[in-house]
Every structure is written in structure tokens, then in C-alpha cells.
Amino acid sequence: xxxxxxxxxxxxxxxxxxxxxxxxxxxxxxxxxxxxxxxxxxxxxxxxxxxxxxxxxxxxxxxxxxxxxxxxxxxxxxxxxxxxxxxxxxxxxxxxxxxxxxxxxxxxxxxxxx
Amino acid sequence: xxxxxxxxxxxxxxxxxxxxxxxxxxxxxxxxxxxxxxxxxxxxxxxxxxxxxxxxxxxxxxxxxxxxxxxxxxxxxxxxxxxxxxxxxxxxxxxxxxxxxxxxxxxxxxxx
Numbered sequence: 001x002x003x004x005x006x007x008x009x010x011x012x013x014x015x016x017x018x019x020x021x022x023x024x025x026x027x028x029x030x031x032x033x034x035x036x037x038x039x040x041x042x043x044x045x046x047x048x049x050x051x052x053x054x055x056x057x058x059x060x061x062x063x064x065x066x067x068x069x070x071x072x073x074x075x076x077x078x079x080x081x082x083x084x085x086x087x088x089x090x091x092x093x094x095x096x097x098x099x100x101x102x103x104x105x106x107x108x109x110x111x112x113x114x
Numbered sequence: 115x116x117x118x119x120x121x122x123x124x125x126x127x128x129x130x131x132x133x134x135x136x137x138x139x140x141x142x143x144x145x146x147x148x149x150x151x152x153x154x155x156x157x158x159x160x161x162x163x164x165x166x167x168x169x170x171x172x173x174x175x176x177x178x179x180x181x182x183x184x185x186x187x188x189x190x191x192x193x194x195x196x197x198x199x200x201x202x203x204x205x206x207x208x209x210x211x212x213x214x215x216x217x218x219x220x221x222x223x224x225x226x
Binding site: 030031033035042043045048050055056091095097098101102103105106107108 | 146148157158159160163203205207211212213214215216217218219
């Protein structure tokens with residue numbers, strides 16, 4: 001398996017623009033997680049899904065952020081409109097679930113909002 | 115929610131010395147205790163984990179010890195090498211789902 005795949009790897013956009021980050025989890029994994037990492041706030045969980053259903057989105061900063069998982073092999077994190085304070089590295093991770101809680105992280109998307 | 119604290123936040127050791135990082139958590143129902151390593155510019159990766167029915171686990175130069183009564187677990191690295199330099203995160207499982215709560219991280223520097 002290729003591991004967790006994220007795209008794009010880098011994104012530079014202007015304030016006010018819509019940003020869509022994409023993730024393909026490892027095949028067969030039941031859980032998918034979206035994290036944001038900054039120097040100031042560390043690694044924050046934004047939202048996670050179990051079998052494509054959102055379980056906890058309490059980490060989503062505000063209504064500008066939304067996430068979907070239309071099927072077991074694809075998820076998106078959308079920011080609309082983007083702001084400079086959204087600049088961060090966004091990681092997607094997946095795990096098997098009860099049999100193994102190990103989370104496999106994707107390479108991350110470095111987002112810069114100017 | 116779960117409260118996770120790591121100490122120290124930074125740690126500098128000489129090559130060959132040992133390093134210990136401690137993680138305290140608040141959820142007494144936690145039953146899975148992993149440590150992740152993140153090298154500069156890379157993704158976090160699991161290096162060792164332990165379940166609540168075991169007190170200690172070793173894998174070559176790294177080990178994790180668990181004290182459920184006191185609600186803390188520690189990462190031990192012996193004979194440190196420059197390639198051990200990284201940020202280490204503890205991430206105890208919280209709740210009934212597969213959710214991990216990551217600590218703030220400990221930056222370990224190993225000086226040759």
C-alpha cells in the first residue's frame with residue numbers, strides 16, 4: 001500500500017480564497033483524522049470519521065472549516081474563506097480501529113495564506 | 115476532555131546518554147499509550163506503544179513504562195544517537211473511539 005496520500009503538498013493562496021485539501025486513507029482503515037500543526041498550538045485534532053461518518057468535529061475552529069468523507073477512500077477539508085491565521089501544516093491520518101489504534105500519517109499539506 | 119501534559123518540553127543530551135520523557139494524562143479509562151516521533155519536516159510516526167495490561171515494553175534502545183495508578187507513562191531512550199534528535203509526542207487514547215490526544219511534544223537534541 002502507498003500509505004496515506006495527501007494533495008496538494010503545498011498550497012499558497014490569498015486571504016478570502018477557498019482552499020480544499022484532499023486525503024486518501026490506507027485501504028481497509030476504518031478511521032480517518034484531520035490534524036493541524038503550528039508552532040504555537042502544536043498538533044490539533046480537527047475532526048475524525050469512523051466508517052465515513054463524522055464522530056467528533058469539536059476541534060474545527062469555526063464555520064469556515066468543513067470536512068467530508070463521501071466514501072471510504074476519500075476525504076476533503078475545506079476552508080472558505082481562508083485567513084492568514086489558517087497557515088499551518090495539515091495532516092491526514094488513518095487507522096484500523098479497535099484491532100490497532102496506530103495512526104498512519106500522510107505527508108501533510110503546507111498551507112500558506114497571504 | 116482529556117488533559118495531556120509532557121515534560122520536559124525540550125531536552126538536550128550528549129550522544130550515548132539516556133533520555134526520559136514523561137507524559138501525564140487525566141482519563142482513567144485510557145487503555146492505549148503510544149509515543150510518536152516527528153523529525154524536522156516529516157510526518158509523525160509511531161515508535162512504540164503499550165496497552166494497559168502491560169507495565170513495560172522494550173524495543174531495542176527504546177522502552178515505554180506505564181503507571182496507571184498515577185496516570186503517567188514515560189519514554190526511555192538509551193545510548194542516544196544524533197538521529198534520535200526529533201520531537202516526541204505522547205498520545206494516549208481517549209474515550210471509546212479510536213481517538214488519540216497528542217501532547218505538546220518534547221524536542222530532543224542529541225549532541226555528538
